Amino acid sequence: MAQKAKVAKGSRGAARGGVVKEARRAEVRLPPLRPFGGGELEPDGDYDGVEFRGLELGGQDAGGALFMDCAVSGCGVGETRFARARFVDSVLTGLRGVGTDLAEASLRDVEVVDARLGGVQLHGSVLERVVVRGGKIDYLNLRKARLRDVIFEECVLVEPDFGLASLERVEFRGCVLRRVDFSGVRMKDVDLRAVGELDVARGLGALAGAVISPEQLIELAAGFAAEVGVRVAGVGE
Numbered sequence: 001m002a003q004k005a006k007v008a009k010g011s012r013g014a015a016r017g018g019v020v021k022e023a024r025r026a027e028v029r030l031p032p033l034r035p036f037g038g039g040e041l042e043p044d045g046d047y048d049g050v051e052f053r054g055l056e057l058g059g060q061d062a063g064g065a066l067f068m069d070c071a072v073s074g075c076g077v078g079e080t081r082f083a084r085a086r087f088v089d090s091v092l093t094g095l096r097g098v099g100t101d102l103a104e105a106s107l108r109d110v111e112v113v114d115a116r117l118g119g120v121q122l123h124g125s126v127l128e129r130v131v132v133r134g135g136k137i138d139y140l141n142l143r144k145a146r147l148r149d150v151i152f153e154e155c156v157l158v159e160p161d162f163g164l165a166s167l168e169r170v171e172f173r174g175c176v177l178r179r180v181d182f183s184g185v186r187m188k189d190v191d192l193r194a195v196g197e198l199d200v201a202r203g204l205g206a207l208a209g210a211v212i213s214p215e216q217l218i219e220l221a222a223g224f225a226a227e228v229g230v231r232v233a234g235v236g237e
Contacts, residue, residue, distance in 0.1 A: 019211055020189045020190070020191045020211045021169050021189040022169065022171070022191075023149045023150060023151050023169040023170060023171045024129055024149040024169070025129070025131060025149075025151060026109045026110060026111055026129040026130055026131050026149075026151075027109075028089055028090065028091050028109055028110070028111050030069055030070075030071055030089070030090075030091060031049055031069055032049070033049055033050060033051035033069075033070070033071055034049060034050060034051065035050075035051055035053070036050050036051065036052045036053075036055065040057075040060045040061075041057060041060040041061065041062035041065065041080070042061075042062065042065065043061050043062065043063045043064055043065065044063070044064040044065060045062060045065040045066070046065070046066050047065065047066065047067045047068070047070055048066075048068045048069060048070075049068070049069045049070070050067075050070050050071075051070070051071045051072075051073070052070070052071070052072045052073070052075055053071070053073045053074060053075070054073070054074045054075065055075045055076070056075070056076045057075050057076060057077050057080050058076045058077060058078040058079055058080055058097055059078070059079050059080060060080050060081070061080075061081045062080065062081060062082050062085055063081050063082065063083045063084055063085065064083070064084045064085060065082070065085045065086075066085070066086045066088070067085065067086065067087045067088070067090050068086075068088045068089060068090070069088075069089050069090065070087070070090040070091075071090065071091050071092075071093070072090070072091075072092045072093070072095065073091075073093045073094055074093065074094040075094075075095060075096075076095075076096055076097050077095050077096070077097040077100045077117075078096075078097030078098050078099055078100065079097070079098070079099040079100070079101070080097065080100050080101070081101045082100065082101060082102045082105055083101050083102065083103045083104060083105065083121075084103070084104045084105060084106075085102070085105045085106075086105065086106045086107075086108075087105070087106070087107045087108070087110050088106075088108050088109060088110070089108075089109045089110075090109075090110050090111075091110070091111045091113065092110065092111070092112045092113070092115070093111075093113040093114060094113070094114050094115070094116075095112070095115045095116070095117060096115070096116045096117065097117060097118075098117070098118040098119050099118070099119045099121075100117060100119075100120050100121070101121045102120060102121055102122045102125060103121045103122070103123050103124055103125065104123075104124040104125055105122065105125045105126075106125065106126045106128075107125070107126070107127045107128070107130050108126075108127075108128045108129060108130075109128075109129045109130075110127075110129075110130045110131075111130075111131045111133065112130065112131065112132045112133070112135075113133050113134055113135070114133070114134040114135040115132070115134075115135040115136075115137055115155075116135055116136055116137075117135075117136075117137045117138070117140075118137070118138040118139055119138065119139045119141075120137060120139070120140050120141065121141050122140065122141055122142050122145055123141050123142065123143040123144055123145060124143075124144050124145060125142070125145045125146075126145070126146045127145065127146070127147045127148070127150050128147075128148045128149055128150075129148075129149045129150075130147075130149075130150045130151070131150075131151045131153060132150070132151070132152045132153065132155055133151075133153040133154060133155065134153070134154050134155055135155050135156070136155065136156040136157075136158070137155065137156070137157055137158070137160070138158040138159065139158065139159050139160075139161075140157055140159075140160040140161065141161050142160065142161060142162050142165050143161055143162070143163045143164055143165060144163075144164045144165060145162075145165045145166075146165065146166045147165065147166065147167045147168070147170050148166075148168045148169060148170075149168075149169050149170075150167075150169075150170045150171075151170075151171045151173065152170075152171070152172045152173065152175045153173045153174065153175070154173065154174045154175065155175050155176075156175070156176040156178070157175065157176065157177050157178070157180065158178045158179070159178065159179045159180070159181070159201070160177065160180050160181070161180075161181045162180065162181060162182050162183075162185050162203075163181050163182075163183045163184055163185070163203070164183070164184040164185065165185050165186075166185075166186045167185060167186070167187045167188070167190050167209075168187075168188045168189060168190075169188070169189045169190075170187075170189075170190045170191070171190075171191045171194075172191065172192055172194065172195045173194045174194055174195075174196050175194075175195050175196060176195075176196050176197040177195055177197065177198050177199060177200075178197065178199045179199055179200075179201040180198075180199065180200055180201060180203075181201055181202045181203055182200060182202065182203030182204070182206045182207065183202045183203040183206060184203065184206060185203060185206045186206075186209070187206070187207065187208065187209030187210045188209045189209070189211075190209060190210040190211070191210070191211050192207075192210050192211065192212050192213075192216065193211055193212060193213040193216070195216075198212075198216055198219075198220075200220065200223065204220065204223045204224055204227045205224075205227040205228070
C-alpha cells in the first residue's frame, strides 16, 4: 500500500550541508535568439540559438535533433517525437501536451519551467544539471534514466516512474510526489527532506542513498516495516 508523508513547513529549505551533497544547479544564459522560421521540426535537425514561441508542434518528428541555446515557450508538444534528441543550454517554458516522446533524449544545462504535461516518455534518457520548476506532470516515465545534478522545485509529479533509474545529487524542493515508483532505483545523495507530500507506491526499499526528514521517517515507518517483512502489533494481540 502506498505510504504518504507530509513534511512540516519549517523543514523546507533546511540546510543540507554535510548530510548530502547538493546538486549543481543549471544556470542558463541565452544569447540573442532568432525566431523559428516556420514549417515543421525535422528529424536530426540542428537548431542553434532559435526561439520557438507559441507554436503548435504537436505530432511532429524531431527525433535525434540538437537544440542548443534555444528557448521553447508556450508551445504544444502533444505526441511530438523528440526521441534521442539533445537539449543543451536551453530553457523550456510553459510546454503543454500529452504523450511527448523524449525516450533516450539528453538534457544538459536545461531549465523546464511551468510544464503542463502528461504521459511524458523519458525512459533511458540522461539528465545532467537540469531544473524542473513549477507546473504539473502526470505519468512521467523515467525508467532506466540517469539523473545527475537535477532539481525538482515546487512542481507536482503524479505517478512518476523512476524504476531502475540512477539518481545522483538529485533534490526535491517543495514538490508533491504522488504514488511515486522507486522500484530498483540506485540513489546517491538524493534529498527528499523538503518534499511537501511524499506518497511512495513502490520501492521504499530502494531509498538507500536518500535522505529523508524525521517526520517523513515516522510517516513511512509502516511501509519500511512491510518492506522488510516485519509485523507490527501491540502486546497481547
